[in-house]
Amino acid sequence: MSFKNSVCWSCRGVTPAGVFCHTCDTILPMDPGENFFQLFHMEPAFDLDLAALEQHYRELQKKLHPDFFAQRSAMERRISMERVIRLNEAWQTLQDPLLRSGYLLQTLGWQAVKPEPDPEFLYEVMALRETLEEVNPMESNALSRLAALRSEAKARMQTTIEKVSEMFRVYLTEKNGEILSKIARYLDRMRYHRRYLEELDRLEDQAFEQES
Amino acid sequence: MDVLLDILEPGQSVLPHQVSPALRKRVVGIDLGTTFSLVAAIGVEGKPLCIPDEAGNVSLPSVVHYGQNGSPLVGQAARAKLLSDPETTISSVKRYMGRGLEDIYKKSPNTPHGLEAGEGGMVRIVMGDKRVSPVEVSAEILKALKQRAEDALGGTLHGVVITVPAYFDDAQRQATKDAARIAGLEVMRLLNEPTSAALAYGLDKGREGLYAIYDLGGGTFDISLLKLEKGVFQVMATGGDSALGGDDLDQWLVNRLILELGVEKPDSGLIQACRKVAREVKERLSNEETVEFSMPLSLAMGRITRDEFEGGIRELVWATIPLCRRVLKDAGIEKDALQGVVLVGGSTRVPLVRRMVAEFFCMEPLIDLDPDQVVALGAAHQAEALAGNERAEMLLLDVTPLSLGVETMGDLVEKIVPRNSPIPTARGQEFTTFKDGQTAMAIHVVQGERELASQCRSLARFELRGIPAMTAGAARILVTYQVDADGLLTVSAREETTGIEQSIAIKPSYGLSDDEIADMLQDAMRHGTTDMLARLLNEAKVDAERVLAAAGAALKEDGDLLSDGELKQVKAVMVALWDSMQGDSAEKINEAVVQMDNKTRFFAQRRMDRSLQMAMTGRKVDDFA
Numbered sequence: 015m016s017f018k019n020s021v022c023w024s025c026r027g028v029t030p031a032g033v034f035c036h037t038c039d040t041i042l043p044m045d046p047g048e049n050f051f052q053l054f055h056m057e058p059a060f061d062l063d064l065a066a067l068e069q070h071y072r073e074l075q076k077k078l079h080p081d082f083f084a085q086r087s088a089m090e091r092r093i094s095m096e097r098v099i100r101l102n103e104a105w106q107t108l109q110d111p112l113l114r115s116g117y118l119l120q121t122l123g124w125q126a127v128k129p130e131p132d133p134e135f136l137y138e139v140m141a142l143r144e145t146l147e148e149v150n151p152m153e154s155n156a157l158s159r160l161a162a163l164r165s166e167a168k169a170r171m172q173t174t175i176e177k178v179s180e181m182f183r184v185y186l187t188e189k190n191g192e193i194l195s196k197i198a199r200y201l202d203r204m205r206y207h208r209r210y211l212e213e214l215d216r217l218e219d220q221a222f223e224q225e226s
Numbered sequence: 227m228d229v230l231l232d233i234l235e236p237g238q239s240v241l242p243h244q245v246s247p248a249l250r251k252r253v254v255g256i257d258l259g260t261t262f263s264l265v266a267a268i269g270v271e272g273k274p275l276c277i278p279d280e281a282g283n284v285s286l287p288s289v290v291h292y293g294q295n296g297s298p299l300v301g302q303a304a305r306a307k308l309l310s311d312p313e314t315t316i317s318s319v320k321r322y323m324g325r326g327l328e329d330i331y332k333k334s335p336n337t338p339h340g341l342e343a344g345e346g347g348m349v350r351i352v353m354g355d356k357r358v359s360p361v362e363v364s365a366e367i368l369k370a371l372k373q374r375a376e377d378a379l380g381g382t383l384h385g386v387v388i389t390v391p392a393y394f395d396d397a398q399r400q401a402t403k404d405a406a407r408i409a410g411l412e413v414m415r416l417l418n419e420p421t422s423a424a425l426a427y428g429l430d431k432g433r434e435g436l437y438a439i440y441d442l443g444g445g446t447f448d449i450s451l452l453k454l455e456k457g458v459f460q461v462m463a464t465g466g467d468s469a470l471g472g473d474d475l476d477q478w479l480v481n482r483l484i485l486e487l488g489v490e491k492p493d494s495g496l497i498q499a500c501r502k503v504a505r506e507v508k509e510r511l512s513n514e515e516t517v518e519f520s521m522p523l524s525l526a527m528g529r530i531t532r533d534e535f536e537g538g539i540r541e542l543v544w545a546t547i548p549l550c551r552r553v554l555k556d557a558g559i560e561k562d563a564l565q566g567v568v569l570v571g572g573s574t575r576v577p578l579v580r581r582m583v584a585e586f587f588c589m590e591p592l593i594d595l596d597p598d599q600v601v602a603l604g605a606a607h608q609a610e611a612l613a614g615n616e617r618a619e620m621l622l623l624d625v626t627p628l629s630l631g632v633e634t635m636g637d638l639v640e641k642i643v644p645r646n647s648p649i650p651t652a653r654g655q656e657f658t659t660f661k662d663g664q665t666a667m668a669i670h671v672v673q674g675e676r677e678l679a680s681q682c683r684s685l686a687r688f689e690l691r692g693i694p695a696m697t698a699g700a701a702r703i704l705v706t707y708q709v710d711a712d713g714l715l716t717v718s719a720r721e722e723t724t725g726i727e728q729s730i731a732i733k734p735s736y737g738l739s740d741d742e743i744a745d746m747l748q749d750a751m752r753h754g755t756t757d758m759l760a761r762l763l764n765e766a767k768v769d770a771e772r773v774l775a776a777a778g779a780a781l782k783e784d785g786d787l788l789s790d791g792e793l794k795q796v797k798a799v800m801v802a803l804w805d806s807m808q809g810d811s812a813e814k815i816n817e818a819v820v821q822m823d824n825k826t827r828f829f830a831q832r833r834m835d836r837s838l839q840m841a842m843t844g845r846k847v848d849d850f851a
Contacts (some may be wrong), residue, residue, distance in 0.1 A: 019837060025776030026830030027783065028837030038779035040772065072458050072623075079621055080650065080711055084414060085614035087769040095650055099708070102648040215555065223548050 023089070033077055033097075041083070041090050044097045049121055050104035058121050060182035064109060071105045111175050112204045115197065118182065124194045132199055139206060146213060151220035160218045167214060171207040174200060251384040251613040253414070254375045255422070255605025258364065258388055258402065260320040260444030260471060261572065262287050264599060265371040266606035267379060268615075273430065274606035276599050277378045285598060286374075288444075290366045291315040292353055300370040308502065312338055312494040314353045317501075318473055319367075321445045322349050322360035323405075324397030333469050338494040338501075348401065361405045368409035385414040387609040389601050391446035392418035393466030393627050395673050396685050396715050403712070412761070414612040416712040419443070420450035421461055421624055422604030423570040426595055428454045429607055429620065435565035436462075438553075440583050440591065441601075442546065443571040445471040449550050451557045451564075460623040463557035463646045465549045470542070472508075472573035478538045479504035482530075483522060499523045511535050512575050536578045543579050547586050556646055567591040572598050624649055626709050633670035633679035635660075642707045645675065652708040656722070659703075663695040669705060671717055690719045759812070766812040766819075770803055773819050777826065780833060787832045799825045 022029045025038035035042055051058045054070045078101060083094040107113045149159055178200050185193040255274070257264045262285040269275045276284035283302070291304035292314045299307065307315045316339060322330060327343045340352035350357040368388075376383060388411075390402050399416055406413045420439035427433045434454050441448040448466040452459055480500040484492050492500070499522035510517045511532050521528045554561060567583060569591045574580065583591050595603070611620055625646045631639040632655065643653045659667065667690045674682030693701050702722035709715050777800055781793075788796065799822040806818040 021830075021834065022776070024772060025780045026827075027780050027833045035776075035779075037783050038776035040776060072455070072460070075623060076458065076621055079623075081612060081621060084612045085768060087772050088765065090772070095710075099650050099652045102651050103653075106647065219548060219552065222551060 041078070041093050041097075043093050044100060050108055050117060051121065053101065053104050054108065058118060059186065060111075060115060060118055060179045062108060062114070067105070067108055071101070074101055111178070112201070112208055115178050115182070115201055115204070119194060119197060119201070122185070122194060124198065127198075130199075132202070135203055135206075142210060146210070146217070149217060151217045152224055154225075156221040157218065157225060160214055160221060164211070164214050164218075167207060167211050171204065171211065174203050174207060178204070250615050252379050252381055253385050253387070253609040253613040253615070254379075254383060255387045255417075255602055255607070255609045256368065256371055256389065257419070257422075257602035257605060258320065258367065258390075258405075259288055259601075260318050260446065260473065262444075262598075263367050263371060264602035265375045266599070266602040267375065268606050268610045274426070274603040276602055277375055279374055286367065286370060287317075288319065288367050289315060289317045290319070290363050292356070292358070298366050300366050308498045309495065312498040313340075315498075316351060316358075316363050318445055319351075319360050319363040321469065321473070322351070323364065324395070324399075324401035325349060325360075329469075338497045348397075361401050362408065364402070364405035365408035368406055368411060372409060372411060383411065385412040385609065385613060387415045387417050387605045387612065388413055389417050389419045389422050389605050390713075391441075391443070391466065391468055392420050392448040392450055392461075392464045393446065393468045394713075395468070395628055395683050396630075396713070397683070398468065399713055403714070413712075414609060416714075417605055417608050417622075418448070418450070418461070418464070418624055418627075418713070419446075419601045420448045420464065420570060421452065421459065421622060422602075422608065423568060423595075423600045424450070424452045424454065424459055425604035425607050425620070425622065426600045427568055427592075427604075428457075428459055430603065431594060433566070436559065436563055438550070438564055438567045438587065439570060440546070440550070440567055440574065441466075441570035442573040442579060443471050444573070445469070445473050447471060447546050447549070449546070449553050451553055451559060457619045458621050458623065461625045462559065463553045464625055464627045465553040465556070466627070467545070467549065470545060472571070472576075474542050475508060475539045475573065475576065476501060476504040478542070479507055479530075479535070482538070483528070486528065487521060487524065496523060503528075508535070508576070512577060532577070539576075539578065543576075543582055547582060550583075550586060561587055564589070568600075569593050570597050570600055624711070624713070626651070626713055628673045628683075629675055630685075630707050630709070630715060631672050631674075631679075631682070632657075632705060633672055637678050637680055639672055639674075639677060639679050639682060642705070643709060647709075649709050649713060650711050652706060654704050654706040657703045657705060658699045659693065659696065659701045660698055662698050664698065664701070665693045665695055666691045667693060667703060669717070669719065671707075671715070673715075685715065686717070688717075690721075693721050694724050696723075762812040763810055763815075766815040767807055770807050770815050770819055773822060774800060774803060777822070780829065784829075784833045784836060787836065788829065792829070796826055796829060 019028050019030055020042070021027070022035040022038060022040060022042065024040040025035060027035065027037040029036035029042065031045060033042060034040065049058070054067060056062060056067070075098070078094055078097045080091060080094045080098060083091045107117050145163060149156060149163070151160075178197055181193055181197050181200070185197070254265050254267045254277070264276050264285055266274050266276045278284045279286065279301075286301045287305045289301065289304040289308065291299040291307040291311060293299065298304070304315055305317070308317065322341075326347045327341055327349050330337065330341060330349060341349045342352055342357070344350035344357070344359060348359060348361070350359055351363070372383060386406065388402060388406055390399055394402070402416060403413055420441045423439050423441065424437060427437070437452050437454060439448070439450045439452065441450075446466065446468050447470045448464065450464040451462040453462055480497065483500045483503060484496070489496060503519060503522045507517050507519055507530060511530070514532070516529065516531045518527055518529050520526075564587065567587045567589060569580070569583065574583075574593075574597050580591060607620070608622065626643060626649050627645060629641045629645040630643040631641040634640045640655065642655050643651060657667065668687065669690060670679060670687045671685045672679050672682035673685050676682050690703065693703065700723070703719055704722050705717065705719045707715060707717055777796070781796065785793065803815075803818040803822050806815045809815075
């Protein structure tokens with residue numbers, strides 16, 4: 015264990031890094047160098063135990079939330095606010111596979127360069143666009159057609175996520191930089207699938223309102 | 227070493243998270259509703275109660291009457307004036323909060339009062355040659371509730387929690403906060419109404435699991451999904467319509483009455499009379515199949531069946547269902563995962579509403595707490611927790627209801643904070659210049675889900691100046707949106723390459739100008755100054771408590787570093803600080819804090835040296851504890 019100490023801003027005593035001062039129990043400013051995984055005491059990885067993540071999130075909120083500092087000094091209120099803003103961002107990022115892979119790439123030192131277009135995927139995208147254009151949300155069977163498209167789209171997203179998860183696992187044992195650029199390309203695929211699902215949402219909303 | 231015990235009075239604790247009964251703060255929760263308002267506090271048994279007026283009524287009609295002279299009438303007395311003085315009596319003012327003229331006329335062209343655009347965009351209500359802002363009218367309602375609470379609780383209120391519809395946008399929230407300021411209230415938090423209702427169900431009914439809160443009030447509709455687990459109330463998603471409510475159901479009846487009366491251009495007296503009859507008819511139709519009534523301002527009798535009424539309002543009620551569906555989707559939750567659906571708001575008494583909700587969610591909705599009171603009751607709990615009256619075991623985690631974005635080229639919106647983001651939150655987005663030598667940049671802040679800025683709500687426009695002249699695309703301007711726990715937004719901008727920070731005073735597109743608020747504050751001015759002094763004093767005391775607690779903890783841990791003489795010296799400055807806290811001068815307390823800081827610096831230095839030595843010998847601090 016590293017001996018990482020700092021001076022408490024309130025009692026001026028030396029305290030090990032953490033949320034509260036070892037001596038006076040005052041809330042300590044966050045460590046800006048701490049990444050989202052460290053915040054939840056997790057190793058950087060794509061495969062996370064999401065239930066554990068959420069439980070951890072709630073436990074941290076129970077310690078840090080500004081509501082518990084409403085009657086404390088201005089400095090303590092500010093620190094709690096800053097910590098919770100970061101906690102919220104960390105939680106939102108890690109619980110979402112798309113945001114999580116982007117963040118993990120960054121944490122592993124991947125320099126964002128625009129990945130080269132992937133002709134195979136471009137072809138797929140064009141075909142997918144056509145299926146959407148064929149649906150008229152005003153038609154009577156629109157909801158069931160959209161539901162079918164949705165389960166296909168979800169399956170495609172799931173396959174992509176599994177692929178990304180596998181590639182990250184390989185990277186973490188082999189540390190081969192080539193794999194990261196390959197993941198970055200798959201990130202684009204995930205982004206596209208996400209947008210496609212959002213478009214389906216929009217059409218479903220229209221169809222649902224129409225059906226009444 | 228119990229150093230602190232000898233200098234503290236019994237019962238006075240300076241340890242964090244403990245409050246002695248003497249320090250209990252007088253706080254309440256307020257439901258500032260469209261048709262009526264309530265105020266609630268935690269009673270002796272820890273249960274929240276709505277505070278009644280002298281006649282025993284807990285609900286105060288949200289109606290304000292401006293007479294020829296004297297202060298305005300509020301509540302029941304004002305409601306009695308709706309028919310005789312329709313032009314100077316204002317009801318449902320919540321619908322005007324933070325709204326422009328266009329928004330209102332788009333929704334309801336038949337308003338009983340004249341409206342005109344005010345400075346800053348928010349409407350003004352025309353009463354003869356007088357103009358009042360919706361914020362002032364709301365402040366009158368708040369003042370009445372404040373008075374009621376202070377009479378019942380026996381003293382000045384320390385702070386309040388005011389509830390707002392979850393779907394209220396930034397301008398509407400800001401307007402509510404301004405109203406409280408004018409009423410001389412310290413707002414500890416703006417709390418979302420459905421969240422507040424969930425709090426009451428969770429704390430008073432011991433409910434746990436996933437719940438949908440369906441809240442149809444007088445003028446607003448909210449639907450929120452919450453996870454209630456071990457005292458944590460986590461909002462998963464929220465949606466709604468801030469201009470849909472029971473008033474709209476009344477309006478259908480009003481239109482029908484006017485049609486039957488054959489009046490082409492009804493005056494405000496007739497409209498108010500029709501509203502009164504409509505409300506009564508609507509309420510009776512909840513229990514009767516057919517209702518006979520006297521036509522407004524006429525000797526004729528009218529008759530309506532529940533079927534006819536339901537036929538007329540079906541579309542309005544149906545409009546809430548796609549919003550429920552949307553929220554389930556946003557939260558990624560299937561209907562069958564829900565433990566229950568809670569009904570909130572007086573309009574959920576309408577049988578058609580209950581049927582439609584039951585049908586959509588495939589379960590009978592819950593009404594075990596009074597749908598009219600439940601919001602105020604939850605707010606009282608939150609007020610108690612924020613005041614620190616108890617080391618709260620409960621925690622609310624809320625979200626922002628609407629996406630926040632910025633207008634980019636071609637009227638497009640770039641989303642910066644997506645809807646349903648947990649708050650507080652801060653998000654940044656980088657922008658650059660598009661012309662060589664460009665030194666200013668216009669930033670238009672918008673809120674809403676539409677893709678075009680012109681279709682979203684405009685929150686503020688400002689210009690970032692002083693960007694150093696560079697080639698196009700070289701400047702990097704980071705625009706940061708921060709949403710606090712009240713759901714209110716602050717925007718800041720920074721040029722990254724030079725670090726030039728621009729402080730931006732945001733003028734809300736639909737707000738009140740600071741001048742206007744200053745004018746309105748004049749009445750409450752004397753109050754205001756003492757409020758501010760009290761706040762400063764409180765701040766100073768809280769800080770002093772922290773310093774004393776910290777010093778106490780340090781003495782306990784490393785007191786052996788001091789000689790008897792030094793220990794005496796440290797104790798002496800602590801006593802001096804303690805003494806200063808017994809007075810009521812914030813300045814003296816702050817001085818004592820600085821004194822103490824100076825005179826204990828050597829101690830801090832020694833503690834530091836000790837820790838370093840421990841580190842050198844490779845042992846952890848814990849080993850010595």
